[in-house]
Amino acid sequence: xxxxxxxxxxxxxxxxxxxxxxxxxxxxxxxxxxxxxxxxxxxxxxxxxxxxxxxxxxxxxxxxxxxxxxxxxxxxxxxxxxxxxxxxxxxxxxxxxxxxxxxxxxxxxxxxxxxxxxxxxxxxxxxxxxxxxxxxxxxxxxxxxxxxxxxxxxxxxxxxxxxxxxxxxxxxxxxxxxxxxxxxxxxxxxxxxxxxxxxxxxxxxxxxxxxxxxxxxxxxxxxxxxxxxxxxxxxxxxxxxxxxxxxxxxxxxxxxxxxxxxxxxxxxxxxxxxxxxxxxxxxxxxxxxxxxxxxxxxxxxxxxxxxxxxxxxxxxxxxxxxxxxxxxxxxxxxxxxxxxxxxxxxxxxxxxxxxxxxxxxxxxxxxxxxxxxxxxxxxxxxxxxxxxxxxxxxxxxxxxxxxxxxxxxxxxxxxxxxxxxxxxxxxxxxxxxxxxxxxxxxxxxxxxxxxxxxxxxxxxxx
Numbered sequence: 001x002x003x004x005x006x007x008x009x010x011x012x013x014x015x016x017x018x019x020x021x022x023x024x025x026x027x028x029x030x031x032x033x034x035x036x037x038x039x040x041x042x043x044x045x046x047x048x049x050x051x052x053x054x055x056x057x058x059x060x061x062x063x064x065x066x067x068x069x070x071x072x073x074x075x076x077x078x079x080x081x082x083x084x085x086x087x088x089x090x091x092x093x094x095x096x097x098x099x100x101x102x103x104x105x106x107x108x109x110x111x112x113x114x115x116x117x118x119x120x121x122x123x124x125x126x127x128x129x130x131x132x133x134x135x136x137x138x139x140x141x142x143x144x145x146x147x148x149x150x151x152x153x154x155x156x157x158x159x160x161x162x163x164x165x166x167x168x169x170x171x172x173x174x175x176x177x178x179x180x181x182x183x184x185x186x187x188x189x190x191x192x193x194x195x196x197x198x199x200x201x202x203x204x205x206x207x208x209x210x211x212x213x214x215x216x217x218x219x220x221x222x223x224x225x226x227x228x229x230x231x232x233x234x235x236x237x238x239x240x241x242x243x244x245x246x247x248x249x250x251x252x253x254x255x256x257x258x259x260x261x262x263x264x265x266x267x268x269x270x271x272x273x274x275x276x277x278x279x280x281x282x283x284x285x286x287x288x289x290x291x292x293x294x295x296x297x298x299x300x301x302x303x304x305x306x307x308x309x310x311x312x313x314x315x316x317x318x319x320x321x322x323x324x325x326x327x328x329x330x331x332x333x334x335x336x337x338x339x340x341x342x343x344x345x346x347x348x349x350x351x352x353x354x355x356x357x358x359x360x361x362x363x364x365x366x367x368x369x370x371x372x373x374x375x376x377x378x379x380x381x382x383x384x385x386x387x388x389x390x391x392x393x394x395x396x397x398x399x400x401x402x403x404x405x406x407x408x409x410x411x412x413x414x415x416x417x418x419x420x421x422x423x424x425x426x427x428x429x430x431x432x433x434x435x436x437x438x439x440x441x442x443x444x445x446x447x448x449x450x451x452x453x454x455x456x457x458x459x460x461x462x
Contacts, residue, residue: 296445
């Protein structure tokens, strides 16, 4: 994608216009709430599923639904899955309620218009949605109610965090909390401002870990996503990270934070200034973050979304403590084979030597870093691990780094029976063959990459 100079956000445009005469893990983790169980790879036969419902860069009158098993490679579940009966749909946030339904809340008007309502819709399958109602946020002299975000607290209460502005200051937003007062999500408490975050902050997204609330919120003056903490949902919050504290850059909005299978936290945000949707990971509970990377497939198409995580049935299944060989899904005569401590993909046939067959046979064991994941031993007892992104075999040195390097999470492959092997400590990176050598590479989100990274477990050659 060619780069372009930062363009003003819709809120910047609105402010300029004002000067003119006559804008969970479910099953243990809910949106914004870290569950009590530690994050872990899905057990055999199950899969992690992440869902997003973005409005489109080209159309704010409808939303697509995408799903992913790794929070990186999102695939389209249904295009134009929901179009409200009137008005628009922007900044859609999704969660799964205790009644088994998925719910959307969203901004109901385009950025040019006064917008005093937020919308609600419901679905049983994430693909087909039913409009419920538009709710007028009860704030005196309300001008705009934007970017509503679901937040489920530790006591199970369902909340919406919405950014609101009032007439006369219509481009200065403050985050408010609405709390559902019935299980049907049709009645709401009076709005309460999140104290300490202050005005001119928008797109506030909350995460709770233990007794601490973490807020990720866009400062509309600096265009940076800031970070604040509090011991109560409504505050007072202390903003402790400002400017480019995480290395994400400016002209960023719409943060959404979710926990990955390996325990890391991932933030997604809309890089509207350069037309890119980004993600970034933290392994120290939000203190430091990886360099932002473009989200494959949806970047450039999707706008402002939130993410939910579920564990569902139907994932890859592979027995442990057995020997298997691994056949390329798109080069069916080629198999994993250990060659001089490196993992390659040569042709193996019935006429191959006994040594070649033995080198193409591996013992499947529980993951060294996560027992729900997988590790692989060659005939000499060395473990498959990545080193400088090359797949190779080494003796286990007992360190946590080695354990993570040698653990892989099973993801559904490109064809029946095929499995993709995601690196445990490099989420979104897969064992992939290139020039018949196996490397760990970041997914490109293409069909070719999915095929190159898919392997079928078959009866052992050796």
